[in-house]
Amino acid sequence: MDFRLNEEQQMLQDTVARLVRGEYSFEKRLEYSESELGFSADFWKQLGELGLTAVPFPEELGGFGGSGVEVQSVMTELGRGLCIEPYLQSIVLGGGLISQAGNDQQKEQWLGGIASGETRAAVGLQEPQSFYDLNDVETRAEKSGGNYVLNGRKAVVIGGHCADVLVVSARTSGDSRDADGISLFLVPADAEGLERRTYPTIDGAKGCDLFLNNVTVGAEALLGEEGQGAGVIEYQAGRAIAALCGEAVGVMEVACDLTLEYLKQRKQFGVPIGRFQVLQHRMVDMMSELEQARSMAILAASVADEPQSDERRRILAAAKNVIGRSGQFISEQGIQSHGGIGMTWEYNFAHYAKRLIMINHQLGDDDFHLERYATLLQAS
Amino acid sequence: MNMNYTAEELAFRDEVRAFLDEKLPADIAAKVKGFRRLSKEDHQRWQKILSEQGWYATHWPEEYGGVKWTPVQKHIWDEESCRYGVPRSIPFGVNMVAPVIIKFGTEEQKQKYLPRILSGEDWWCQGYSEPGAGSDLASLKTRAVREGDHYIVNGQKTWTTLGQHANMIFCLVRTNTEVKAQEGISFLLIDMNTPGITVRPIITLDGEHEVNEVFFEDVKVPAENLVGEEDKGWTYAKYLLTYERTGLAGIGLSKAALQHLKELASRRLKNGKPLIEDTAFSQRIAQVEIDLMAAAISNLRIVASVEGGGMPGAESSMLKVRGTEIRQAINDLARRAIGPYAIPFVEEELDLDYDGDFLSDKNAAPLAAQYFNNRKLSIFGGSNEIQKNIVSKMILGL
Numbered sequence: 190m191d192f193r194l195n196e197e198q199q200m201l202q203d204t205v206a207r208l209v210r211g212e213y214s215f216e217k218r219l220e221y222s223e224s225e226l227g228f229s230a231d232f233w234k235q236l237g238e239l240g241l242t243a244v245p246f247p248e249e250l251g252g253f254g255g256s257g258v259e260v261q262s263v264m265t266e267l268g269r270g271l272c273i274e275p276y277l278q279s280i281v282l283g284g285g286l287i288s289q290a291g292n293d294q295q296k297e298q299w300l301g302g303i304a305s306g307e308t309r310a311a312v313g314l315q316e317p318q319s320f321y322d323l324n325d326v327e328t329r330a331e332k333s334g335g336n337y338v339l340n341g342r343k344a345v346v347i348g349g350h351c352a353d354v355l356v357v358s359a360r361t362s363g364d365s366r367d368a369d370g371i372s373l374f375l376v377p378a379d380a381e382g383l384e385r386r387t388y389p390t391i392d393g394a395k396g397c398d399l400f401l402n403n404v405t406v407g408a409e410a411l412l413g414e415e416g417q418g419a420g421v422i423e424y425q426a427g428r429a430i431a432a433l434c435g436e437a438v439g440v441m442e443v444a445c446d447l448t449l450e451y452l453k454q455r456k457q458f459g460v461p462i463g464r465f466q467v468l469q470h471r472m473v474d475m476m477s478e479l480e481q482a483r484s485m486a487i488l489a490a491s492v493a494d495e496p497q498s499d500e501r502r503r504i505l506a507a508a509k510n511v512i513g514r515s516g517q518f519i520s521e522q523g524i525q526s527h528g529g530i531g532m533t534w535e536y537n538f539a540h541y542a543k544r545l546i547m548i549n550h551q552l553g554d555d556d557f558h559l560e561r562y563a564t565l566l567q568a569s
Numbered sequence: 570m571n572m573n574y575t576a577e578e579l580a581f582r583d584e585v586r587a588f589l590d591e592k593l594p595a596d597i598a599a600k601v602k603g604f605r606r607l608s609k610e611d612h613q614r615w616q617k618i619l620s621e622q623g624w625y626a627t628h629w630p631e632e633y634g635g636v637k638w639t640p641v642q643k644h645i646w647d648e649e650s651c652r653y654g655v656p657r658s659i660p661f662g663v664n665m666v667a668p669v670i671i672k673f674g675t676e677e678q679k680q681k682y683l684p685r686i687l688s689g690e691d692w693w694c695q696g697y698s699e700p701g702a703g704s705d706l707a708s709l710k711t712r713a714v715r716e717g718d719h720y721i722v723n724g725q726k727t728w729t730t731l732g733q734h735a736n737m738i739f740c741l742v743r744t745n746t747e748v749k750a751q752e753g754i755s756f757l758l759i760d761m762n763t764p765g766i767t768v769r770p771i772i773t774l775d776g777e778h779e780v781n782e783v784f785f786e787d788v789k790v791p792a793e794n795l796v797g798e799e800d801k802g803w804t805y806a807k808y809l810l811t812y813e814r815t816g817l818a819g820i821g822l823s824k825a826a827l828q829h830l831k832e833l834a835s836r837r838l839k840n841g842k843p844l845i846e847d848t849a850f851s852q853r854i855a856q857v858e859i860d861l862m863a864a865a866i867s868n869l870r871i872v873a874s875v876e877g878g879g880m881p882g883a884e885s886s887m888l889k890v891r892g893t894e895i896r897q898a899i900n901d902l903a904r905r906a907i908g909p910y911a912i913p914f915v916e917e918e919l920d921l922d923y924d925g926d927f928l929s930d931k932n933a934a935p936l937a938a939q940y941f942n943n944r945k946l947s948i949f950g951g952s953n954e955i956q957k958n959i960v961s962k963m964i965l966g967l
């Protein structure tokens with residue numbers, strides 16, 4: 190048994206790490222965040238030029254053929270830098286859904302651009318009423334001649350504000366929360382009837398809600414088989430969970446490093462505050478939360494590309510549950526250990542703390558995944 | 570044992586309710602209940618109404634314009650005002666510096682400052698903490714040197730809440746470096762408009778401007794602004810810190826926040842049903858409601874003991890820690906209740922006059938920000954770790 194990355198994987202992670210270190214100072218991140226695009230176009234371009242946006246795609250598409258492990262290595266470094274580029278949305282989710290379910294023509298049309306970073310994708314899978322259940326789809330796609338007419342609303346589409354193409358779920362049959370009857374559509378951002386309400390996110394990125402008012406797309410926009418989208422979505426969300434676990438680990442690593450450093454350096458009552466046992470034990474607890482999260486991230490990556498099974502579902506639910514809880518623990522206890530300074534905008538720790546809480550609100554929080562795990566619980 | 574209010578206390582509660590029904594401006598209550606931002610003007614408008622009623626200074630003797638309420642009456646006021654959405658009074662003037670001036674100040678200081686606090690003419694802020702002196706407050710370094718009939722003040726204060734609105738600051742300053750840290754501190758009243766004072770905002774992680782740094786460079790402060798004796802400031806500061814003995818746990822605020830949470834969870838959906846009907850989520854709400862119930866009774870036990878002339882000890886410090894944990898737990902649940910919509914930060918919806926479409930729930934916009942902001946509850950005014958140190962050292966003898 191060997192839990193280390195192989196040489197190639199290590200090189201990949203080092204490449205991302207170097208790039209992030211060079212381009213992503215805390216000050217620059219704030220600038221990127223406040224720009225209209227909401228992230229760095231230049232950094233995104235560099236990710237593309239170094240082939241990092243192509244990591245999960247097959248070699249014939251200029252990709253790397255990377256698995257969940259490679260994707261996770263990239264995400265961990267992006268997490269360490271608190272990068273706000275839409276890697277998860279465009280590459281893992283958008284590109285991932287197209288490569289999983291797309292026909293040759295769709296792959297040809299979209300994947301080259303997504304893999305190179307020139308085309309940006311985002312996914313509209315949640316709705317205002319759906320909470321975290323991706324089968325709770327009320328957006329409708331009605332057949333009309335050879336076309337589909339889409340009506341409805343998709344919620345909290347991170348990166349959707351600047352995407353060229355949106356992958357949205359819509360119901361072609363069935364009732365609100367049925368798994369059957371969900372279809373996926375490729376909707377170009379400039380489609381008539383598509384409106385976006387753009388907003389900043391509390392952790393420094395940007396997103397939008399999508400309003401679909403009689404958006405008409407041709408049959409070629411249907412991604413995968415009609416009515417069979419739920420399984421595709423669930424599978425890809427699982428890969429995205431593994432990727433997000435990687436990001437979370439990167440964020441937690443830095444949050445723990447910063448806290449530990451501060452405990453050694455900050456003095457009160459004539460001694461470093463790290464001399465107070467309550468803070469020592471809390472730091473140990475934070476580190477052991479990080480270790481739990483690391484282990485579950487590794488486990489999640491190892492099943493990300495396996496065929497779907499209850500075992501895969503259980504592991505991914507468990508992993509997301511663990512990183513949700515450990516992320517919140519590290520965020521809250523890290524702020525507390527810092528005192529007032531841990532709550533300030535000017536100090537990077539606070540931004541790591543915010544990202545950790547918001548990771549819990551993406552793709553289902555710890556409560557949601559606990560419940561999911563419980564329903565999959567094996568009696569023996 | 571009797572856990573009921575007396576007939577007089579019930580009559581008082583009716584009086585409070587009648588007053589709030591009639592006088593509390595609806596726009597202000599709506600902001601408070603919806604966790605929206607309050608402007609300086611909102612605070613001042615409400616303060617004026619309270620002052621006119623004679624209910625602003627509930628900790629002052631009547632001769633200075635205070636109102637003499639029993640601990641139970643104060644408790645009733647606290648409960649009712651949280652329920653109605655009364656803005657928290659900014660404590661620095663009325664509840665912090667005023668009791669110190671009343672107890673230790675000169676007659677001139679009382680005549681000068683107390684009426685201006687009552688009328689709202691002065692807005693005070695608290696200059697205790699410094700970059701190097703947080704939990705270890707006594708290590709503060711801001712220096713005041715006596716020169717003739719003035720002190721010359723140099724140094725820096727930080728975390729000064731709402732200092733951007735203030736025209737007065739009460740400061741702990743070092744007047745003697747020769748003695749033990751606690752023995753060389755004085756309590757000075759400083760006009761913020763004095764030359765040499767600079768206020769710089771500190772933005773908190775939720776993007777709010779609520780705290781500040783205050784810099785002092787050769788600031789000339791008249792010697793008559795010293796409260797009590799030179800080098801005795803630590804005693805006054807401690808008096809101030811222990812002054813407010815009830816209401817510290819924020820029970821009323823937690824009750825209001827819990828009510829807000831339940832309403833929110835009744836509107837949000839999960840599996841097509843109101844979230845509050847979801848077993849797991851309703852149990853989480855139930856758990857915090859149970860904890861709050863216990864804390865509320867603990868609080869009443871303290872109120873009753875103070876009413877009977879007792880001094881609360883360890884219970885009030887422990888309750889303060891508990892109270893902050895409960896409020897933070899409620900904020901955590903409110904953020905969870907909006908699911909993915911915790912992520913967008915739609916600042917325009919924080920404005921009560923906002924008349925566009927709400928992105929999700931009408932009260933969703935402030936929830937994540939408030940969760941982050943209220944991490945402060947366990948840090949300021951003596952962190953929870955420091956509170957526990959006090960209980961274990963002073964009371965348990967550890």
Ligand SMILES: Cc1cc2nc3c(=O)[nH]c(=O)nc-3n(C[C@H](O)[C@H](O)[C@H](O)COP(=O)(O)OP(=O)(O)OC[C@H]3O[C@@H](n4cnc5c(N)ncnc54)[C@H](O)[C@@H]3O)c2cc1C
Nearest residue numbers: 463464465466467468469470471472473474958961966967
């Ligand atoms: C079921 C059982 C089996 C055992 N088997 C063996 C055995 O086979 N061989 C053997 O040699 N011993 C054995 N022990 C003894 C065991 O190692 C001791 O109980 C243990 O080292 C703790 O010592 P103590 O009980 O004297 O508690 P103490 O050391 O007196 O500790 C009391 C409490 O104080 C805490 N404490 C102590 N020092 C600190 C500190 N510096 N900082 C913070 N907290 C502190 C402890 O964590 C504990 O909570 C056994 C004990 C038990 C209960």
Ligand SMILES: Cc1cc2nc3c(=O)[nH]c(=O)nc-3n(C[C@H](O)[C@H](O)[C@H](O)COP(=O)(O)OP(=O)(O)OC[C@H]3O[C@@H](n4cnc5c(N)ncnc54)[C@H](O)[C@@H]3O)c2cc1C
Nearest residue numbers: 465525526527528529697698703704728730949950952954
């Ligand atoms: C939003 C906000 C508003 C504030 N408003 C004001 C104001 O208006 N006026 C004002 O004067 N101050 C104000 N403060 C300052 C507040 O009182 C301090 O933040 C607080 O005293 C903690 O100090 P610190 O932030 O320097 O943390 P530190 O004292 O550096 O503490 C860092 C960590 O170490 C722990 N620690 C420190 N000493 C010990 C010990 N002996 N044992 C165990 N653990 C310990 C702390 O609990 C904390 O977890 C405000 C703070 C905040 C965050």
